[in-house]
Amino acid sequence: xxxxxxxxxxxxxxxxxxxxxxxxxxxxxxxxxxxxxxxxxxxxxxxxxxxxxxxxxxxxxxxxxxxxxxxxxxxxxxxxxxxxxxxxxxxxxxxxxxxxxxxxxxxxxxxxxxxxxxxxxxxxxxxxxxxxxxxxxxxxxxxxxxxxxxxxxxxxxxxxxxxxxxxxxxxxxxxxxxxxxxxxxxxxxxxxxxxxxxxxxxxxxxxxxxxxxxxxxxxxxxxxxxxxxxxxxxxxxxxxxxxxx
Amino acid sequence: xxxxxxxxxxxxxxxxxxxxxxxxxxxxxxxxxxxxxxxxxxxxxxxxxxxxxxxxxxxxxxxxxxxxxxxxxxxxxxxxxxxxxxxxxxxxxxxxxxxxxxxxxxxxxxxxxxxxxxxxxxxxxxxxxxxxxxxxxxxxxxxxxxxxxxxxxxxxxxxxxxxxxxxxxxxxxxxxxxxxxxxxxxxxxxxxxxxxxxxxxxxxxxxxxxxxxxxxxxxxxxxxxxxxxxxxxxxxxxxxxxxxxxxxxxxxxxxxxxxxxxxxxxxxxxxxxxxxxxxxxxxxxxxxxxxxxxxxxxxxxxxxxxxxxxxxxxxxxxxxxxxxxxxxxxxxxxxxxxxxxxxxxxxxxxxxxxxxxxxxxxxxxxxxxxxxxxxxxxxxxxxxxxxxxxxxxxxxxxxxxxxxxxxxxxxxxxxxxxxxxxxxxxxxxxxxxxxxxxxxxxxxxxxxxxxxxxxxxxxxxxxxxxxxxxxxxxxxxxxxxxxxxxxxxxxxxxxxxxxxxxxxxxxxxxxxxxxxxxxxxxxxx
Numbered sequence: 001x002x003x004x005x006x007x008x009x010x011x012x013x014x015x016x017x018x019x020x021x022x023x024x025x026x027x028x029x030x031x032x033x034x035x036x037x038x039x040x041x042x043x044x045x046x047x048x049x050x051x052x053x054x055x056x057x058x059x060x061x062x063x064x065x066x067x068x069x070x071x072x073x074x075x076x077x078x079x080x081x082x083x084x085x086x087x088x089x090x091x092x093x094x095x096x097x098x099x100x101x102x103x104x105x106x107x108x109x110x111x112x113x114x115x116x117x118x119x120x121x122x123x124x125x126x127x128x129x130x131x132x133x134x135x136x137x138x139x140x141x142x143x144x145x146x147x148x149x150x151x152x153x154x155x156x157x158x159x160x161x162x163x164x165x166x167x168x169x170x171x172x173x174x175x176x177x178x179x180x181x182x183x184x185x186x187x188x189x190x191x192x193x194x195x196x197x198x199x200x201x202x203x204x205x206x207x208x209x210x211x212x213x214x215x216x217x218x219x220x221x222x223x224x225x226x227x228x229x230x231x232x233x234x235x236x237x238x239x240x241x242x243x244x245x
Numbered sequence: 246x247x248x249x250x251x252x253x254x255x256x257x258x259x260x261x262x263x264x265x266x267x268x269x270x271x272x273x274x275x276x277x278x279x280x281x282x283x284x285x286x287x288x289x290x291x292x293x294x295x296x297x298x299x300x301x302x303x304x305x306x307x308x309x310x311x312x313x314x315x316x317x318x319x320x321x322x323x324x325x326x327x328x329x330x331x332x333x334x335x336x337x338x339x340x341x342x343x344x345x346x347x348x349x350x351x352x353x354x355x356x357x358x359x360x361x362x363x364x365x366x367x368x369x370x371x372x373x374x375x376x377x378x379x380x381x382x383x384x385x386x387x388x389x390x391x392x393x394x395x396x397x398x399x400x401x402x403x404x405x406x407x408x409x410x411x412x413x414x415x416x417x418x419x420x421x422x423x424x425x426x427x428x429x430x431x432x433x434x435x436x437x438x439x440x441x442x443x444x445x446x447x448x449x450x451x452x453x454x455x456x457x458x459x460x461x462x463x464x465x466x467x468x469x470x471x472x473x474x475x476x477x478x479x480x481x482x483x484x485x486x487x488x489x490x491x492x493x494x495x496x497x498x499x500x501x502x503x504x505x506x507x508x509x510x511x512x513x514x515x516x517x518x519x520x521x522x523x524x525x526x527x528x529x530x531x532x533x534x535x536x537x538x539x540x541x542x543x544x545x546x547x548x549x550x551x552x553x554x555x556x557x558x559x560x561x562x563x564x565x566x567x568x569x570x571x572x573x574x575x576x577x578x579x580x581x582x583x584x585x586x587x588x589x590x591x592x593x594x595x596x597x598x599x600x601x602x603x604x605x606x607x608x609x610x611x612x613x614x615x616x617x618x619x620x621x622x623x624x625x626x627x628x629x630x631x632x633x634x635x636x637x638x639x640x641x642x643x644x645x646x647x648x649x650x651x652x653x654x655x656x657x658x659x660x661x662x663x664x665x666x667x668x669x670x671x672x673x674x675x676x677x678x679x680x681x682x683x684x685x686x687x688x689x690x691x692x693x694x695x696x697x698x699x700x701x702x703x704x705x706x707x708x709x710x711x712x713x714x715x716x717x718x719x720x721x722x723x724x725x726x727x728x729x730x731x732x733x734x735x736x737x738x739x740x741x742x743x744x745x746x747x748x749x750x751x752x753x754x755x756x757x758x759x760x761x762x763x764x765x766x767x768x769x770x
Contacts, residue, residue, distance in 0.1 A: 056765045057396035175770055194397075196770065 004095055004114040009139040012115060016123040016131040017093060017144070021080035025092075025120050028075060030066040032088045035158025036165055036222040041084040043229035045074075047236070050166075050175055050196040059166050059175065059196065061226065064236070067182055067190040073239045087151050087158065093119030096152050111156060113149055168219055172210065174199050180233075185241045198227050248624045251286045254461035256437060256451065256474060258292030260413050261592025261609045262467035263420035264312070266290050266430045268613035271316045273620070276429030289431040290424070291451065291459060296469075303526050303533050304332055304513050304603035305408040307352050310401045312610045318423060320400035321766035324759065326419045328412040328528045331394075331511050331755055333387050333405060335602070339517040341713055343658045348375065348712025349512070350602075351383030352406040354704040356737045364688035364707050365727060366734035368719065376711035379738055382745035387512040389749060392758035400767035404748060408603075410513070410526045410533075433459065437468075440478045447587040447624075448474065462624070464588045465616070470575065472594035479585050483596070485578040489650055489672055491539035491663065492521050492599040493577055496552055498568040500532045500560055509755040515601065517656075518551050519543065520663035524600065525559070529759050532560070537599050542663040545572070579642045584631035587624070589616065596642060601652060604645045604700070612638065637698050644700045647677045651706070654681070655713035684710060688717045 005011075021027045031051065034042050039061075042048055046063040053060065063086050065072045074082045080089075097114035104110065115122075123131045132144035141149070169175050176199040180192040203223065206214075214220040253269065255262050270276065270288050278285050313323060323329055334351035341348070355363050363380050370379065377384040383405050386393070393407035424430035435453035443449040450458040451474075466474035475481050487493060510527035521538025536552040549570055557565035579596025583589055591612045598604065615634060621627040654673055658664035666672060680693070689706040710717075720727065753761070 052397040052768065054395065054397055056761065057398075057768050058765060059768065170769070173769075177770055 002095075002116045003118040004097060005117050006097060006099065007094070007113040007115045007134075009135050009141075013135050013139060014124065015115075015134050016125065016128055017134065018121045018123055018131040019144075021075060021085075023070075023072075023075060027080065027089065028070045028072050029089075030069055030071055031062040031064050032086050033162075034061050034063045034086055034088065035155070036061070036161055036218065037154065037158055038084075038087055039222050039225040039229075042086060043225045043232070045082040045084050045232065046086075046229065047232045048226040048229040049178070050169075051194060052196075059170070060162055061165075062195075064192075064195075064233075067192060067236070067240065073236050073243075087155055090151050091148070091155060092116070093121045094148050094152055096156050111152075113152060164217070165219055165222060168214065168217070169198075169223075172202065172206065174202050174223070176202075182237055182240075184237070184244060186244050197230075198223055200227065248462060250462040250621050250623060250627065251284070252461045253286075253288050253463045253465065253620075254451065254459055255288070255290040255465045255467055257467035257469060257592070257594070258290055258417065258421065258432075259467065259469065259592065260417045260420070260606065261469075261594075262290055262292065262465075263417050263424055264606070264609050265465055265467060265591050265613040265616070266424045267316045267420050267428060268312065268610065269617045269620070270424060270428035270430050272617035276427055278429075287431065288429070289433060289459060289461070291433045291435055291437065291453065291456075293436045294434045295436060303413050303528075304410055304600065304606075306603060306607040306610075307406050307408045308607055308610055309408055312614075314401050316423065317427060319766075319769075321762055323419065324762045327416045328530045329416075330410045330509050330528055330759060331392050332408045332410045332513060333383050333393050333511050335513045335515055336384075336387065337515050337517070337652070337712065340515075340522075340652060340656055341658075342656075343517065343660055343664075348708075349377045349384035349387070350705060350708040350712065351377055351381050351387070351512075352408065353381045353383045354702065355380035355707070356741050358704055359691075361730050361733055361737065362688060362690045363734055363737060364690075364711065364717065365719070366731060366738075367711070368717065370738075371711075377708055378745075380741060382741060382748050385745045386748060386752065387510070390508040390511055390755050391749065391752040392511065392755045393752070394758070395751070395753060396758060396761040396765060396767070398767070399770055404752065410528055412528055412530070435459075437473060440474065445586075448478070462587065463620075463627075466588055466590040466594045467592045468594050470593045470597060472580065472590055474588045475580060475583070475585060475590040475594055479588060481580050481582055481585055481590075483576060483578050484581050485576060486598065486646055487577050489646055489674060490577045490598060491541060491666065492537045493575055494540045494545070494548070495535050495537040495573045495575070495599075496545070496549055496570045497533065497535035497573065498552065498556065498570050500534050500556060500564050500568060502531065503561060503564070506756065509759065511755040513603070516555065517658070519547075519661045521548070522601070523552060523555050527755070529756070534560075539663055540574075542661065542666070579639075582635040583612070583638050584634045586631075587627060589631070589634065591616075595638070598645065598649065601649050602645070602701075604649075607700075608638075608641070608645075611641070640696075640698050641700050643674070643676075644698075647674050647680075648701045648705070648709075650674060650677055651709055652713075655710065655715055657714075684715070684717055686718055 018025060034048060042063050046065060049062055049064055050059050051062050065074055074080055093116040095114045096111045098109040099112045101108040101110040133142050134145045136142055175196045178195055178197040182190045255266055266288060273286050275286055275288050334349055336349050338347050367376055367379050386405060393405045394403045425432050433456050435456045437451050438454050439452035440448055441450045441452060441458060448464045450460040452458050464474055466472055509529060514525040516523045520543035521536060523536045526533040534556055536548050538548045553565045556568055575597045577598050580590060583595050592609050619630050621630045650673060653667040656664055689703040691703055694703045
């Protein structure tokens with residue numbers, strides 16, 4: 001379970017973060033949320049699908065990492081084997097929290113950096129050489145923390161961007177449900193269910209005005225990157241078959 | 246006689262009127278037609294600004310989902326605007342013995358119902374597990390007040406089959422808005438002051454106080470139990486069914502929740518009384534609780550005492566003290582025919598019977614769907630369509646009446662005259678008596694309801710029969726097919742138990758899901 005606390009350079013001054021990648025540290029995930037702003041990097045490594053948040057039913061784009069629960073085919077004994085690691089993976093153990101903002105008027109909130117105090121990544125030992133420090137001697141954010149905060153800011157913007165992107169896709173009925181049956185070399189079947197993908201027939205029948213609007217909003221590029229990312233399925237199947245061999 | 250039928254006039258604007266308008270308008274694309282004005286199809290609904298709607302039928306069948314979907318209604322809007330909640334069936338209390346006996350009639354048919362009849366295989370285990378629980382996960386779900394789906398399930402789709410409970414007044418208003426704004430229905434607020442006949446006896450137009458004469462080719466009477474057109478004008482009589490189904494009076498109350506987060510029932514509760522039964526329907530905003538009884542067997546005073554004591558024990562003493570009861574009287578029965586000349590009755594104008602299996606709205610849906618589908622092209626062919634309509638709906642009314650009567654005749658209660666009278670052979674339709682004799686030796690299955698117009702599937706008969714402890718004797722000789730199915734049946738019982746557990750842990754409560762619909766809405770995909 002997670003237990004997020006607002007990050008504080010006094011309480012958390014001695015904390016260090018293990019940045020290596022492993023199942024023990026929680027990287028054994030089948031898919032993770034992604035954002036159009038990182039689609040260019042994501043599609044060079046992972047297939048992009050869409051799935052629903054079980055708590056709200058809202059759709060979001062996701063990078064596929066494995067074919068079953070807790071399986072991440074990019075994880076090996078030597079770490080994460082890909083040129084790009086998704087923002088939502090890199091954010092750990094941090095999260096953007098929201099705090100009441102009295103300056104902004106009634107009900108206003110401001111984003112604050114929070115940290116999961118139960119995260120297996122935390123090393124509570126000032127003398128340790130392992131991992132990355134959060135603050136320097138003077139209590140100022142380390143380079144590592146600054147980079148992490150940058151990632152959180154990107155996620156914050158990405159969440160907003162996803163809302164508009166998904167709403168536009170749904171309005172034009174450009175998403176369709178999809179299930180994929182993958183037969184591995186050992187004869188076993190893996191069925192991927194509960195995912196959605198771009199409805200290409202609908203896309204091809206969009207009128208010029210809608211296409212122009214999508215282009216201006218940057219959605220058109222994101223849509224085609226998602227479609228192109230399908231090509232990344234094959235290398236994943238090969239990876240899985242190699243593990244079985 | 247070759248006059249085209251392209252002006253349909255609906256008289257009356259309750260749920261029956263607006264549901265009928267929506268079904269016909271959507272099928273005939275009235276809101277989006279491109280033809281010239283004289284060729285185009287017109288649907289007008291005339292509603293009295295002075296007569297309040299009666300608001301019957303707060304429970305629907307699963308059929309309402311596709312009815313709404315075909316009308317182009319968003320299920321999210323429907324939930325948000327009609328105070329709707331999920332209904333997964335009915336739970337009957339006290340019907341068997343009058344003590345604390347319980348059985349259920351869920352909307353989901355038994356496991357693999359199309360391939361295996363589980364009823365004979367359940368007989369050997371009937372002491373250990375009740376029928377509904379053995380064959381379907383649904384009654385366990387409504388015991389926990391769970392929803393039939395998740396927020397990530399697309400609109401109108403489900404994990405287990407469902408219909409709705411709804412606020413009838415809000416529903417009529419919601420449909421009106423949709424019909425007028427999206428489906429091209431013309432809405433006229435006026436009182437009908439007279440009916441003008443054509444030479445052939447058809448209705449040529451209706452006279453109104455504020456909009457003159459309104460002409461039409463087909464008139465649909467949705468004016469309620471008064472049956473302004475079919476009853477008062479054409480004199481088509483009501484066929485009373487009070488010799489079979491005795492209930493003719495209802496006392497209804499709306500009871501607020503004690504706490505706004507109180508759980509919402511996900512089935513209709515029906516609790517037998519000394520001379521009738523009490524319904525309880527959970528909406529997000531309130532409970533609808535009412536007592537429907539026979540005025541020949543009970544006084545209003547005693548009936549309201551029973552109702553208030555039910556409210557006091559299931560909700561609170563305060564709620565019972567604060568309750569206002571509204572009395573509705575009705576004559577159980579239906580018109581001798583429903584379509585006469587160029588007039589067809591839908592809703593209470595066609596007939597009304599106690600709401601034991603929520604048959605009121607589904608009859609409106611079926612009537613409207615048949616008119617929409619078989620709308621006569623011209624006056625010449627109308628009489629044939631009318632004859633078919635009459636045959637079909639007379640058959641359906643008979644089936645409904647038999648199925649409702651079944652609930653009474655299986656009772657072991659003999660504590661009041663009402664229950665004793667209900668088991669008098671003279672009050673039981675002949676076909677029902679015959680079927681009960683047959684079902685002593687073989688359990689109902691597809692062969693018993695193979696007519697497309699049957700209202701209740703054989704699975705419903707199984708749920709009521711075996712819920713009420715009816716016994717079907719085992720076959721007297723060995724049967725090859727039963728032996729072959731035996732292993733399969735055992736597996737299906739196990740699968741049902743596993744699926745029940747899995748659904749119980751993955752489905753949200755009725756209240757939680759409805760709150761999520763308010764916040765997030767359902768997805769269309």
